[in-house]
Amino acid sequence: MSTSAYQKLGVSATKEEVHRAIAGTDPGLFPGAFCRIGTDVLGGDPDYCSALHSDDAGTKAIVAYLQFRETGNADIFRGIAQDALVMNLDDLLCIGAVDRFLLGNTINRNSFVIPGSVIGEAIAGYSDVVKSLLPYGIEIVATGGETADMNDAVRTIIIGATLATRLRRDQVIDNSRIQPGDVIVGFSSTGQAVWESRPNSGIGDNGLTLARHALLHRDYGTRFPESMDPGVDRQATYRGPFHLSDRPAGLPMTIGEAILSPTRTYAPLLKKIFDVVGRSAIHGLVHNTGGGQTKCKSFGKSIKYVKTNLFPVPRILELIAEHGQVESKEMYQTFNMGHRLEAMVDPKTAPEMIRLSQEMGIEAQVVGVCETSPRNVVEIRTPTGSFEYT
Amino acid sequence: MSTSAYQKLGVSATKEEVHRAIAGTDPGLFPGAFCRIGTDVLGGDPDYCSALHSDDAGTKAIVAYLQFRETGNADIFRGIAQDALVMNLDDLLCIGAVDRFLLGNTINRNSFVIPGSVIGEAIAGYSDVVKSLLPYGIEIVATGGETADMNDAVRTIIIGATLATRLRRDQVIDNSRIQPGDVIVGFSSTGQAVWESRPNSGIGDNGLTLARHALLHRDYGTRFPESMDPGVDRQATYRGPFHLSDRPAGLPMTIGEAILSPTRTYAPLLKKIFDVVGRSAIHGLVHNTGGGQTKCKSFGKSIKYVKTNLFPVPRILELIAEHGQVESKEMYQTFNMGHRLEAMVDPKTAPEMIRLSQEMGIEAQVVGVCETSPRNVVEIRTPTGSFEYT
Numbered sequence: 154m155s156t157s158a159y160q161k162l163g164v165s166a167t168k169e170e171v172h173r174a175i176a177g178t179d180p181g182l183f184p185g186a187f188c189r190i191g192t193d194v195l196g197g198d199p200d201y202c203s204a205l206h207s208d209d210a211g212t213k214a215i216v217a218y219l220q221f222r223e224t225g226n227a228d229i230f231r232g233i234a235q236d237a238l239v240m241n242l243d244d245l246l247c248i249g250a251v252d253r254f255l256l257g258n259t260i261n262r263n264s265f266v267i268p269g270s271v272i273g274e275a276i277a278g279y280s281d282v283v284k285s286l287l288p289y290g291i292e293i294v295a296t297g298g299e300t301a302d303m304n305d306a307v308r309t310i311i312i313g314a315t316l317a318t319r320l321r322r323d324q325v326i327d328n329s330r331i332q333p334g335d336v337i338v339g340f341s342s343t344g345q346a347v348w349e350s351r352p353n354s355g356i357g358d359n360g361l362t363l364a365r366h367a368l369l370h371r372d373y374g375t376r377f378p379e380s381m382d383p384g385v386d387r388q389a390t391y392r393g394p395f396h397l398s399d400r401p402a403g404l405p406m407t408i409g410e411a412i413l414s415p416t417r418t419y420a421p422l423l424k425k426i427f428d429v430v431g432r433s434a435i436h437g438l439v440h441n442t443g444g445g446q447t448k449c450k451s452f453g454k455s456i457k458y459v460k461t462n463l464f465p466v467p468r469i470l471e472l473i474a475e476h477g478q479v480e481s482k483e484m485y486q487t488f489n490m491g492h493r494l495e496a497m498v499d500p501k502t503a504p505e506m507i508r509l510s511q512e513m514g515i516e517a518q519v520v521g522v523c524e525t526s527p528r529n530v531v532e533i534r535t536p537t538g539s540f541e542y543t
Numbered sequence: 544m545s546t547s548a549y550q551k552l553g554v555s556a557t558k559e560e561v562h563r564a565i566a567g568t569d570p571g572l573f574p575g576a577f578c579r580i581g582t583d584v585l586g587g588d589p590d591y592c593s594a595l596h597s598d599d600a601g602t603k604a605i606v607a608y609l610q611f612r613e614t615g616n617a618d619i620f621r622g623i624a625q626d627a628l629v630m631n632l633d634d635l636l637c638i639g640a641v642d643r644f645l646l647g648n649t650i651n652r653n654s655f656v657i658p659g660s661v662i663g664e665a666i667a668g669y670s671d672v673v674k675s676l677l678p679y680g681i682e683i684v685a686t687g688g689e690t691a692d693m694n695d696a697v698r699t700i701i702i703g704a705t706l707a708t709r710l711r712r713d714q715v716i717d718n719s720r721i722q723p724g725d726v727i728v729g730f731s732s733t734g735q736a737v738w739e740s741r742p743n744s745g746i747g748d749n750g751l752t753l754a755r756h757a758l759l760h761r762d763y764g765t766r767f768p769e770s771m772d773p774g775v776d777r778q779a780t781y782r783g784p785f786h787l788s789d790r791p792a793g794l795p796m797t798i799g800e801a802i803l804s805p806t807r808t809y810a811p812l813l814k815k816i817f818d819v820v821g822r823s824a825i826h827g828l829v830h831n832t833g834g835g836q837t838k839c840k841s842f843g844k845s846i847k848y849v850k851t852n853l854f855p856v857p858r859i860l861e862l863i864a865e866h867g868q869v870e871s872k873e874m875y876q877t878f879n880m881g882h883r884l885e886a887m888v889d890p891k892t893a894p895e896m897i898r899l900s901q902e903m904g905i906e907a908q909v910v911g912v913c914e915t916s917p918r919n920v921v922e923i924r925t926p927t928g929s930f931e932y933t
Contacts, residue, residue: 173659191645191684194682195708195709196709203684203686204686204687205646205687205705207649207688208689212693212695212696255584255594257595259599259703269560280568292584294582294584296596298568298579298597304775305602305771306699311696313597317645317647362694362695382655382694385695
């Protein structure tokens with residue numbers, strides 16, 4: 154399969170069209186930061202700034218829908234609420250916000266296929282995350298929620314979240330500080346952190362449309378046509394060998410569990426790192442979401458990111474590449490491929506960060522370095538080949 | 544047609560199932576207020592509180608899509624961004640928040656049918672609203688935005704917004720203060736306010752699935768099957784006589800313009816009223832969204848809301864009732880029917896509020912009174928009949 158595997162499904166990993174659409178908008182107070190940062194409109198304090206971030210769990214919710222239809226257990230949607238919340242939380246971590254947030258949620262469903270029990274479980278899922286983070290000094294206050302029946306617009310369900318935050322301007326992590334000579338510390342997306350109740354497959358919540366169609370059996374398209382766009386070439390959809398309850402070799406859980414493994418938040422770890430190492434020692438933080446391992450390319454100036462020591466590829470992602478015949482180059486710019494968070498720091502800062510991470514149950518290592526370059530480039534060297542993204 | 548006109552389309556106007564799903568959640572600091580209000584997690588000030596509200600333009604975006612496909616003009620989506628923003632803003636007005644907000648937006652599209660130009664216009668639409676309100680002392684700072692291609696989940700497009708705010712606890716409008724003897728002041732949803740550039744049809748952004756199918760011609764379902772749920776009974780969809788460019792008698796604009804008339808914000812008016820009349824004189828504020836004229840039933844205790852002097856029904860809503868054969872009782876619990884905002888106040892406060900509203904170009908009048916009742920009830924007396932909602 155060519156590098157357009159994802160585009161055949163109507164999804165752009167590089168989002169060029171979106172970037173063009175928002176090109177003229179105000180870049181905010183810290184144009185180089187991971188999220189747009191505004192003035193402190195809610196506090197009126199010139200020493201503070203603010204950010205608000207909205208995102209949803211995307212098509213991972215469709216996999217939960219398939220699992221729900223097979224098992225009848227609506228509680229699988231708790232994890233989807235975690236995905237939605239963490240996709241916002243971990244983006245905001247990357248600007249240095251870590252401990253005080255206001256949370257809202259949105260659920261848009263097709264009422265013909267999604268019963269009220271699913272809404273109840275999703276709402277409980279947000280609450281689970283909020284409670285689990287409180288012991289680590291992370292306070293999230295839930296306020297508004299909106300649930301709508303949108304059958305003419307939504308085939309199954311969309312589960313979203315928004316977080317708002319304020320922070321001191323001198324505490325902002327501004328990725329424009331990334332410089333040649335920095336090392337890149339990666340924090341594993343797999344394993345089990347001390348604040349987690351079970352191991353994570355490492356899949357996160359990007360590339361999920363591709364994952365679903367690459368792994369799952371044609372049956373699902375036939376039985377649940379509402380789970381796909383009728384406009385997509387049928388050859389590109391549900392073209393995998395697996396059912397959700399299958400346990401392929403080397404995967405310590407079912408395919409369903411691995412795809413639906415809720416996205417880990419790195420919040421307790423980053424709070425610890427900010428406290429011990431200090432924010433000022435961190436030149437950049439990148440959440441490897443859309444764009445995967447190439448996400449860093451949008452940050453810093455005149456930097457070549459050279460990644461030569463990545464984590465082993467999580468088994469579930471290997472299966473996607475194998476059964477979906479997705480080329481390695483596309484895999485690295487679609488999925489996190491082993492670490493969903495990376496920090497650009499001075500080499501002498503790295504060991505302490507790695508130690509703190511390991512103490513909290515998350516593998517961490519120096520995965521690469523930052524070099525000088527006429528323009529931003531990402532070079533990834535792996536056992537399956539070397540790839541350059543310009 | 545029976546009272547189930549809306550349910551046939553898969554939409555619940557009363558949202559009973561949703562209310563059951565969220566029944567156990569924390570009601571917040573002011574359980575009687577229009578929106579859930581949390582502690583001041585972002586400021587840590589015990590005298591303050593906070594709220595965050597997310598909502599989207601709903602299926603009104605589908606009408607914009609049809610118009611866009613017919614005319615090729617993507618700028619119609621600017622109004623949809625206004626709808627999304629105002630559905631949040633005017634809910635927050637009802638707790639007394641009026642002048643400082645943090646804004647985020649979300650756009651989920653089907654990339655096969657929605658080009659990048661639509662995203663650009665929608666984002667410009669948010670910006671238009673922000674700019675138009677600044678001269679009235681209303682400061683909205685735009686921060687994050689997220690745009691995703693979700694073809695397997697979204698048939699056309701969903702355009703959403705989130706607003707976060709902080710306010711002093713002693714400035715909160717707490718609808719539990721609504722009391723027998725209060726009058727209900729209604730603020731018209733039609734006409735042209737001083738901050739608006741054209742007259743409003745009064746449709747707002749609730750009941751839009753019903754509006755579209757009641758008014759628009761069968762052609763639209765045939766030409767644009769992506770604009771509806773294939774699971775809905777075809778008899779219930781696109782069963783009207785109109786094309787978007789039609790101008791029925793008594794409607795001073797085309798059907799398309801009337802359906803797509805962007806939802807008015809009452810923010811400049813309420814800011815003026817809060818300044819001149821004072822928040823403490825206002826016992827309740829209700830944004831007549833889902834539930835229409837019966838929305839007030841969820842607020843106050845042991846109140847019978849008797850509405851006997853409503854505004855003339857906006858022509859576009861008359862057309863929906865007529866061509867959709869929707870019974871009057873259902874119309875009043877689905878659409879705003881003439882005023883989208885109402886205030887419950889002491890009778891002596893009403894004249895000043897009405898004067899201020901008229902000065903700003905919005906008709907206002909006493910539409911009803913609050914009486915004692917064993918439980919909350921809404922009684923509506925109109926030229927087409929009297930209806931009780933229990």
